[in-house]
Amino acid sequence: MKVKLKQPAQTRDAEATKSRILDAAEEEFAASGLSGARTEAIAAHTGVTKAMLYYYFASKEGLYEAVLERAFSEHIQAALDPSWSVGDPAEKLELFIRQFLARSAVNPNIPAIVAHEAMQNKGKYYKQVGVIAFYQAMASILDRGMNAGVFRKVDPYHTAVTIVGACVFYFCSRENIKHLWAEKDILSPEMVRTHMDEAIQLIMNGLKA
Amino acid sequence: MKVKLKQPAQTRDAEATKSRILDAAEEEFAASGLSGARTEAIAAHTGVTKAMLYYYFASKEGLYEAVLERAFSEHIQAALDPSWSVGDPAEKLELFIRQFLARSAVNPNIPAIVAHEAMQNKGKYYKQVGVIAFYQAMASILDRGMNAGVFRKVDPYHTAVTIVGACVFYFCSRENIKHLWAEKDILSPEMVRTHMDEAIQLIMNGLKA
DNA sequence: GTCTATACTGGGATAGAC
């Protein structure tokens, strides 16, 4: 029989909808973490109903994992680039950090999600996505620099963690520290550039042999 | 008439109970922030009923504010000490940072609460407690150091924020980064000492003129 | 001051129409 063959053919684009849901979810998870996030808010901000979230991602956790995977992929890709293990260590480290800062500035939701993941979920979902590779890449550049004599003697992993903190704290705590600059917007290009320059100078200067 | 005059006189110590509630609440708010925290969990961990929480603190928000006030008071006291504005700037800055790190190590819940406060509540409650004084104290030591020629030219507020990030990120993200040290406990005395030393060296070296 | 019991609400998840 197949009587009903009506083709809707309007704005029914599955991939586009999924992507918009992920955008809204990323924002919400960055603000509240997994347990604090409200599916209602994600749906409303996307312009779809809650039912759609479950249609595409099965559960709140499923949506969360999808957000994490998408958010971290760029950082992980960058860390896995084999070119970090060749060339001048100081130059490479500065580039590594500068690119990391640039990505963080473009999407400050990512450091926030990472922070929530640590504090709320004790790194449960974080471990699955191979973010440890990021620290390993940095630590190995530090190792090369020490062997080459351009960096002073440091503990590579501790220093890598400290460097990441120096970079991302500005973005994560922006709503607390915004009162330090009454007139300026923390995420404005000038302010971000200042943060990047100050952070990189402190770090690179601090590592000098 | 006043028939019932029986005196309970057992373990009814209001101040002690309040203090124990604050301890449990601090832990819970550090893990989940204001909205994510469960009053049930706080009550259970304290060993009292939920009703007691409302008896002493009127509301979840009231309890949260009490926790914030108690948690920040030490940091603020330290920042307001007038002695920071005299003496060798490099020496004083190192002491300032070292004491800050020591307090953060003793109670890593505080940086976690601050982070949640920024990301979840956009600094709403944070502003009320005068934590800006903390950054001002640090920035003014940096200023003195630049004028004295012992520090290179930096933006004092940006640098203060970067320094705080370098110090606290280790504690806030400890559940994420613990996989970098399979054998060691992040909060063990040796590990904390290493973090403190590495962070301070990076910062002080990074500021040298 | 401390408890038990419960009213009330918000939000995760699902069923089923279209």
Next chain:
DNA sequence: GTCTATCCCAGTATAGAC
């Protein structure tokens, strides 16, 4: 693929006994 309607649990808050 998208919607409406609803179920139901978890969680805040309160009433009232002792």
